[in-house]
Amino acid sequence: MGIIGDDIIKAKEILDSGGVVAIPTETVYGLAGNATSPKVVASIFDIKQRPSFNPLIVHFNSVNSVLKFGLTITDKLHHLIEKFWPGPLTIVVPSAGKVPGIVTAGLDTVAVRVPNHPLTLELLTKLEYPLAAPSANKFGFTSPTTAQHVKDSLGSKVDYIFDGGPCSVGVESTVVTERNNNITILRNGGISLEQIEQIVGKVGIEISSSKPSSPGQLIQHYSPGKKIILGNIVNNIKLYSNPGILSFKNLVEHVEQSKQRVLSESGNIEEAAANLFRMMRELGGLDIDVILAEKVPEMGLGLAINDRLSRASEDLKIN
Numbered sequence: 001m002g003i004i005g006d007d008i009i010k011a012k013e014i015l016d017s018g019g020v021v022a023i024p025t026e027t028v029y030g031l032a033g034n035a036t037s038p039k040v041v042a043s044i045f046d047i048k049q050r051p052s053f054n055p056l057i058v059h060f061n062s063v064n065s066v067l068k069f070g071l072t073i074t075d076k077l078h079h080l081i082e083k084f085w086p087g088p089l090t091i092v093v094p095s096a097g098k099v100p101g102i103v104t105a106g107l108d109t110v111a112v113r114v115p116n117h118p119l120t121l122e123l124l125t126k127l128e129y130p131l132a133a134p135s136a137n138k139f140g141f142t143s144p145t146t147a148q149h150v151k152d153s154l155g156s157k158v159d160y161i162f163d164g165g166p167c168s169v170g171v172e173s174t175v176v177t178e179r180n181n182n183i184t185i186l187r188n189g190g191i192s193l194e195q196i197e198q199i200v201g202k203v204g205i206e207i208s209s210s211k212p213s214s215p216g217q218l219i220q221h222y223s224p225g226k227k228i229i230l231g232n233i234v235n236n237i238k239l240y241s242n243p244g245i246l247s248f249k250n251l252v253e254h255v256e257q258s259k260q261r262v263l264s265e266s267g268n269i270e271e272a273a274a275n276l277f278r279m280m281r282e283l284g285g286l287d288i289d290v291i292l293a294e295k296v297p298e299m300g301l302g303l304a305i306n307d308r309l310s311r312a313s314e315d316l317k318i319n
């Protein structure tokens with residue numbers, strides 16, 4: 001239990017016998033199991049302590065296997081996946097009763113994607129079913145971008161951690177759907193708004209806030225275990241004692257370097273995304289009282305980075 005390795009046969013055997021395996025993808029590690037088995041999917045929710053109203057993404061090895069499975073993909077979504085699969089784009093399509101209700105949280109749609117990681121694509125090719133997989137972290141905490149992160153977060157609860165190295169993209173997939181011939185973005189992620197609009201023109205945006213309507217239902221999201229203050233770091237240094245720093249490009253004065261993380265010294269947004277969750281975790285493990293972070297430019301993957309930082313900084317508690 002909780003063993004890290006790169007044995008694809010072992011990963012397959014565990015999955016075939018109804019177990020749960022952490023799998024590498026280009027975005028974050030997933031906690032994967034047979035998407036056609038309600039029992040296996042229930043154990044994924046259980047390990048993650050994830051509320052059952054939050055549906056899972058189903059992972060396939062190709063567009064063809066999605067179609068063979070009996071799902072239909074409308075025109076504009078087709079244009080997008082032709083361009084971006086395998087890759088960090090998830091499409092929401094009618095489920096047509098093809099997956100158990102526990103996967104879709106009872107919705108009549110299902111989220112699917114073809115991840116761009118050679119080991120996981122090979123594993124999916126060997127399996128006779130697609131893999132349901134949420135990010136492989138405990139609900140409410142930072143998503144894992146290395147096998148060791150999975151072990152730190154879920155440890156012995158997962159049967160096997162299939163190690164494919166650090167995730168190259170580092171933020172979760174962009175989630176889109178098509179309604180009345182229009183594409184709507186439901187979550188910003190590894191494919192940018194600009195990239196999508198280049199293919200299908202102007203899109204709608206319907207990002208659900210993690211801010212719950214009733215205070216009794218407060219939940220944490222992306223928490224590294226320390227309070228995050230998002231804003232102007234130089235101003236906030238005057239207000240908070242013993243901080244750690246998560247900046248975009250530059251180190252700041254008056255805080256020792258070992259308590260600072262710079263997302264990308266050259267100001268590269270992709271590099272910043274790839275470093276984000278690891279650096280949040282590293283800061284979370286330091287002897288500091290608070291993490292002072294700043295937003296990155298709102299372009300490309302910057303939207304996804306700022307979304308994760310905002311959610312992580314909301315002052316919420318698990319109910």
Ligand code: TXA
Binds near residue numbers: 092133
């Ligand atoms: O990059 C990723 O997407 C990673 C890797 C492992 O593939 N997975 C991931 O899964 O981030 P998770 O469970 O942490 O996030 C799934 C997202 C959630 O925002 C969920 O609400 C949305 O997909 N989702 C799933 N099914 C949906 C549906 N039928 N309609 C709308 N949104 C859906």
Ligand code: MG
Binds near residue numbers: 135143
């Ligand atoms: Mg997640």
